[in-house]
Amino acid sequence: MQNDPHTTLITADAPVTAETHGGRTKCLQRLVRLELPVPRTVGLSFDAVHKIARGEMPDMAFLLSPFEAGELLCVRPSSEDPDWGGPSAILNIGMNDARFVDLAERLGKEAAASLYARFVHSYAVLVARLDPDVFDEIGMEGQASLSEALRAYEEETDEPFPQDPAVQLAEVLRSMARAWEGTSARLLRQAKGAPADAGLGLVVQSMALGFGAGECGSGVIQLVDGQTGLEQLTGRYLSQSQGRDALDGGSEALFLERDPRGPSLEDLAPQAFEDLIAYATLMRTKLREEMQVEFVIEDGRVHLLDGVRVARNSRAAVRIAVRLAEDGIITRQEALMRIPPSALNELLHKQVDRTRARDVAGRGVAASPGAATGRIVFSAAEAQASAARDEACILVRRETSPEDIRGMHAAKAVLTERGGMTSHAAVIGRGIGLPCVVGASEMRFQIRKKLLTGRDGRVFKEGDVITLDGTHGEILVGEVSLLEATLDDAFKTLLSWADLERDIGIRANADTPADARTAKNFLAQGIGLCRTEHMFFEDDRLTVMREMIFAENSEDRRAALERLLPVQRADFTELFMTMAGLPVCIRLLDPPLHEFLPSDHAGHRGLAEALDLPLSEVTRRVEAMGEYNPMLGMRGVRLGIAVPEIYDMQVRAIFEASINAAKSGAPIVPEIMIPLVSAKREVELVKMRIDVVAAAVRAETGADFDYKLGVMVETPRAALRAQDIAETAVFLSFGTNDLTQMTYGLSRDDAGRFMSEYVKQGVFAEDPFHTLDVDGVGELLILGARRGRAARPDLVLSMCGEHGGNPESIAFCRAAGFDYVSCSPFRVPVARLAAAQLAIFDKLG
Incomplete structure (x- = not known):
């Protein structure tokens, strides 16, 4: 049997894997290899269980041959991933009238009756599919429950309870196999991430009864708290019990170690308690994981029935991985690979x-x-x-x-x-x-x-x-x-290890000094996108901005912008000071001007009062400024060319702020980014004005400074003509929000109305605003990168759209040779971990 690939006696060298027999079977084999006290076990492969579901039963005599005559058995599910679940375990298989008599002499009638009644209950509900309410009312303890359960079974089925252990086992196997193959079970495990054709193995194991003379019972034990990840002996034990009764035992369940609140296993059976601690510690070291151990004690002797990975939340997962690495049980690289990047979100927020x-x-x-x-x-x-x-x-x-x-x-x-x-x-x-x-x-x-x-x-x-x-x-x-959110030492340690592994830069999109402080706290390597328009929506600034918009000529616009210059300069100065010499990329004003104007009648009236204009004039001007599709209208560089005074004010504020910040000793080389570019000439026109302003500031202040000029690639044409644009720009940052919008011809604000249906019907594999479309938008990124670097080999490439924090996008950018990605401040830790995992994966091949 040991060499049979489908009905396998679990020994140290039996041919079983998690992919063929399931995780529980493989774990039991590991415990056997450690010479731990595991009851005799036979594993049925995925193929064997699939055949059972089709009605092809294994040779029952062969299956039962490793077990002693009259020995009680249990059957447990063994799916590839424990999180995928499986049918409920069934205990005490082989219990019948004759076995009851034998056990009554050894254990006493009440204990033997309880074992029999438990099996009848499970068999009736899970195998015969009888009404569970009937048997729940009967109970599972003692002779009265047994008699009533047998009677109810016979009434419900018109036949006596089966007495042949081989028949009982065969029916249990058939029931569990069919339950796994059923539609409801399939949908349930698919919801948990399992493939539709996920296999199920079954474990047939000798029963360690948990009933009898001396100290007998069952329980679970683990060495850490699954909610906090802290080292803490956790679990329960219940005398005269089976399976996971201890977890439902209420006040009758005992603590494991001595506790002032009540009796404990350590008090009742100190040697068994000591053995359990030793076994759990050995499993932690040899299986390289924090394990929950299911055990049974018979007359003071410990039997290990199962070991599963401790269920944990994200906070505990990080602490466990870090502590295992610090204890030398796993490597730092493995600790990093064990934490899904998305799990960090649960630590950053409530x-x-x-x-x-x-x-x-x-x-x-x-x-x-x-x-x-x-x-x-x-x-x-x-x-x-x-x-x-x-x-x-x-x-x-x-x-x-x-x-x-x-x-x-x-x-x-x-x-x-x-x-x-x-x-x-x-x-x-x-x-x-x-x-x-x-x-x-x-x-x-x-x-x-x-x-x-x-x-x-x-x-x-x-x-x-x-x-x-x-x-x-x-x-x-x-x-x-x-x-509560949890940013503890383990979190910081894990990310410090990530920074040693990753090979792509991680910056943050930060629009205010507060955003910059958050980015700095999360160890972003600079700011990859500062959207300056968000600085204009405070009440005092918004009024001045509206005055500028309503100005009749260039001189009046300059006069209004002169009032905004000090506050814009102060914002940039604080931004540079906060980042303390790290690079800061500032995008010049992007949105169309109508976004700064009120849209309702009350707002128009308030603006008329503020500007001392007739309401009709304000309404007319606001309506005249409206566009059919402002996202494709006069915004970005188009606004900068049509109303150049705005960009003049902004770059002056940037230069003066960099001079102020440099006085603290941190070298400042601001990066100025032009949005929504489509043509080389647009960049040239803006650069000429920026150079004029730079010369004026140098002359006025006597200070020398440098700056870098780049382009935000948001239009398909900018990606296609990157070789022309790169002659003037030293960096290209791909804004994948608008680039996706323009490539698809979709509105990112309205696409949500039908996007779920599109994904459901397979038009798109994923929402392209959520997951980067590597085939379409991605091809534009690759073309832009190649053509841009063909013209300027030292061209800096980055992604600053919202895709920038996604692990899939980071993988794409690494492969395309990008220098960094930029994402929201609170996604920086996620991006740092994802980038490290990608680098480790490449190293491991």
Whole structure:
């Protein structure tokens, strides 16, 4: 049997693998190799179980041959990944009337009856598929329960309970195999990430009873806390029990080590306790993992039934991996490879405790991770008012605009009806670490009436409390239990190891000094994108900006911009000082001017008062400035060429700020980036004006300085003509948000309405605004990179769109020879880990 590839006695050299027999079978073989006290075990392969599901049973005599006559058995599932689950284990197979008599003499009638009753209950419910309520009412303890269970089985099936152990085992195997192959089970494990054709192995094992004279029972033990990852002996033990009874034993379950709160296993069976600690420690060292051990004690002697990886949250996973590496059990590289980069999001933000019940009112796109509870507000002004009262609030909008920035900063989370992963709310939310759910189109948003209707018809009004789960895209009713963010020493240690491995730079997209401080705290290697427009939406600045927009001529525009120069210079100075000599790439003004103007009648009236103009004139000018598609209109470099005074003011502020910051001793070489370029001539025109301003600042201050000029590649033409543009620009930074939008002809704000259907029907494999389209958009990046470096070999290449923090995008950029990626500050740790894993993977081949 040992050499049979499908019905295999588990020995040290039996031919079993996790890929053919499942993880449990392979783990048991490892325990056997360590000469640990594992009951005799036979493993059935995936192929054998698949055949059983089709009705092709194995040779039962052959299967039973390793076991002693009359020995009780159990059958447990063994899937390739324990997280994929499997049918419930069935214990005490082989229990019948004759065996009951034998065990009654050895264990006593009550204990023997309990063993028999437990088997009848499991067999009736899991194998014969009888009504579980009938048998739950009967119970599983003692002779009365046994008699009633046997009677109920016979009544429900019109036949006596089967007495032949071979028949019992065959039916158990058939039932478990068919359960795994069933549609419900298949859908359930696919939801957990298992492939549709995932196999199931089965483990047939001698029963260690857990009942009898002396100290007998069962329990589980692990050496760490699965919630914190801290070293802590965890588990329970229950006398006279089987399986995982100890976990459901309530007040009857015992502590493992001595505890002032009650009796413990260490008190009752000190030698067994000592053995368990030794076995668990050996497993940790030899299996190179923190393991949960399932055990049975018979008359003081320990039997190990199973060992599974300790279930853990992300916080515990990081601590466990780091401690295993620090103890020399695994390498630092392996510790890095064990943590999914996305898991770090759970450490950076508060999270919903998903072990607790929660009431879901609606769902949307999980656009920015984290969770927050607060009262509903429907405007940015109301959010600011709530913050002033020190009341947590959730800002609810159809979609956000730059005017909502202050309200977003005041809110604890943002919910929008429209939008996708690169919508305004999503980008700003990720940038400032604000939980955000967008595209919640299954809910009804009535902003004017200040009502929000859930998918089931429940109505929420302003002031009602909800919880937003930006990690999973859920809108929850009321206040729910939240887990705190955790940035401990293990987190910092892991990322320090990551920085030693990675071979691509990681910068942050940071628009304000506060964003820059966050980026610096997360050890970003500079700022790869500073969007200057976000600096203009404070009340005092916005009014001046509007005066500039309404100016009749160049001189009036300059006069208004002179008032913005000091605040812009102060912002840039603080930005440079915060980054302390690290590179800072500043994008010149990008959005169309109408975004700085009010869009409603009340706003027009307020602007008319501020500018001392007739309301009709303000309304006319605002309407005249509107564009059919402003995202393809006068914005970016087009605005800089048409209204050059804006860029003149901004570059002057950058140069003067760099001079101020350099006085602290940190060398400052600002990087100036021109947005939305399509042609070489656009860059030349802007560069000529920048050089004029630079010369003027040098003459006025007597200070010398340098700067780097680059282009944000957001149009397909810029990528295709990169060789021309690179003659004037020293760096190209690919803005994949707009580049994806223009390549597909999709609106990133509106595509969410149909994108899920497109993905579902296979039009797109993924939402291209969420996962970089390497075939289409990616080809433009590769063409742009190759052509740009053909013209300028030292051309610096980067990606600064929201894709920049995705592991898949980082892999693409590494392969394409990019120098760095830039992402939201709170995604910097994720990107650092992902980049390290990619480098390690390449080294390992």
